[in-house]
Amino acid sequence: MDHDSASSGGGRRTLAAKVGAQAARERAAKASEDEARRANTAQYFNRVYNKTRTDPFPEQPSVKRFACLPRLHLLSSAQGEPLGYAALALYPVLCVRSDYKDSSAWMQISRENLARLAGLSPHTVDVGLKELQEATMPVHPDGRKRLPLLERRLVQRAQRRFYLYRTRFVRPGDDGEDWRHEFFPFHGQIVDSGTWARLGLRAKALYLIARSSANFNAELYDEVEGTFLSIDWEERGSFYRAYAGRKWEVCAVPLARLCAIAGISNARASRIREELCRAGLVEVIPLNGRDRVMMVYLRIGDRDQDRHRERLLEEAGAL
Numbered sequence: 001m002d003h004d005s006a007s008s009g010g011g012r013r014t015l016a017a018k019v020g021a022q023a024a025r026e027r028a029a030k031a032s033e034d035e036a037r038r039a040n041t042a043q044y045f046n047r048v049y050n051k052t053r054t055d056p057f058p059e060q061p062s063v064k065r066f067a068c069l070p071r072l073h074l075l076s077s078a079q080g081e082p083l084g085y086a087a088l089a090l091y092p093v094l095c096v097r098s099d100y101k102d103s104s105a106w107m108q109i110s111r112e113n114l115a116r117l118a119g120l121s122p123h124t125v126d127v128g129l130k131e132l133q134e135a136t137m138p139v140h141p142d143g144r145k146r147l148p149l150l151e152r153r154l155v156q157r158a159q160r161r162f163y164l165y166r167t168r169f170v171r172p173g174d175d176g177e178d179w180r181h182e183f184f185p186f187h188g189q190i191v192d193s194g195t196w197a198r199l200g201l202r203a204k205a206l207y208l209i210a211r212s213s214a215n216f217n218a219e220l221y222d223e224v225e226g227t228f229l230s231i232d233w234e235e236r237g238s239f240y241r242a243y244a245g246r247k248w249e250v251c252a253v254p255l256a257r258l259c260a261i262a263g264i265s266n267a268r269a270s271r272i273r274e275e276l277c278r279a280g281l282v283e284v285i286p287l288n289g290r291d292r293v294m295m296v297y298l299r300i301g302d303r304d305q306d307r308h309r310e311r312l313l314e315e316a317g318a319l
Contacts, residue, residue, distance in 0.1 A: 066185040066243070066298075067095035068170035070137050072212040074182060075149060078134035082261070085201040086128030087135065088208055089118045093196065094132070094150065094167040096188035103171055106153065106164040119197035119204075137168055141182040184211045185243045187299045195279050195300055203275045205262040210282065210296045213258065214249035221246070247302040250285075251294045 069092065075083055083091070093114060099105035115125045132150035139145045151166040170183040186208075190196050196204065222228060225247065251258070259269040273294075276282035280303050283295040297303050 065096065065100070065189075066187040067092070067098070067100060068179075068183040068243075069095060069186050069208075069212075070141075070170055070179075070183050072209060074141065075135055075137050077131055083135060084128075084131055085205055086120065086124045087131040089120055089196075089201055089204045090114060090125065090128040091132060091149070091167075092186045092208070093117045093191055094165060095169045095186065096191050098165075098167045098169075101172060103168065104166070106166050108162060108164050110162070117191055117197055119199065132167075141178055184214070184249075185246070185298060186211070189299050190281070193300050195281070199279060200272070200275060202262065202264050202268065202272050203279075206258060206264060206272055207276055207281055207296070209258050209262050210251045210253075210276075210294060211249070213253045213261075214251040214296050216246070216249050220250075221248075246298055248295050248297050251296050252292065254292075255294075 072082065077083055077087070094107075094109075097109055097117075098107050111122055111125055114120070114129075115122050118125065118128075120128065129150065129152065133148060133152060135149040136146035137149055139147060147168055149168055153164045153166075155162055155164055170179050199207070227245070255269050255273060256266060259266065259272075264272060273282060273284070277284065280300050281297050283297070283303055285293045285295055287293060295303075
């Protein structure tokens with residue numbers, strides 16, 4: 001009887017030990033599954049919320065938003081030289097993505113999106129950003145005080161790290177009368193349509209230099225377009241609003257001179273200008289048998305070749 005009781009007690013202990021071991025294995029397996037589930041969940045949310053968001057090209061880009069870029073002779077690199085191709089490609093993109101009114105506002109955009117919008121490689125973006133951070137522009141067109149063209153600040157939030165940018169250009173709050181002849185409007189539509197990304201580096205530089213070198217004759221523009229910008233300019237009192245509806249400007253600087261400023265060889269000059277013509281940003285106006293002037297368009301789709309050419313030929317003396 002005592003032997004049977006002892007055997008029964010030992011069996012119960014053995015069974016209890018087996019049940020306990022099985023329960024421990026199940027708890028360990030469940031803990032492992034829970035840990036794996038938490039890790040997968042964290043990885044998923046990290047992938048969803050921390051991934052680089054692609055800035056899509058809109059189907060119908062706005063034709064109203066533009067940034068006022070200072071004429072390029074006012075900008076200088078750290079060495080006191082004109083900006084390089086990478087900086088020139090990035091600068092308009094940063095400007096049209098910035099707050100147009102508040103110069104103190106910071107803007108977030110990823111390196112990948114900058115590369116896509118400007119048509120650059122990530123490495124070239126880094127080169128351009130570095131040059132823009134070292135470049136300066138004057139606070140006043142005739143003043144000596146200068147400020148950085150671009151400021152960049154690294155932000156870390158939990159596991160996320162990203163950059164904020166603050167870009168300097170001419171804003172409505174600046175003294176319009178002083179800046180009146182020292183800037184040109186660059187429309188965001190050129191970037192948003194994907195046209196800027198498709199242009200080559202030299203074509204981008206040539207376009208900006210042509211825009212910076214162009215002159216605007218309000219009376220001639222009114223005659224060609226049937227508008228009243230010359231009156232609006234005086235009555236509105238705001239250089240910013242007076243530029244909103246403008247379609248084109250005339251650049252009478254010879255192509256060879258523009259290309260010399262841009263560092264483009266004469267052998268490439270015609271081909272690069274033709275690239276801008278195909279993009280709808282430039283139209284060559286032959287006068288007296290020569291390609292003497294270019295009409296430089298402010299937006300894609302503003303070109304009306306026959307009407308402009310005919311009227312400009314009639315008004316050639318006013319150029």
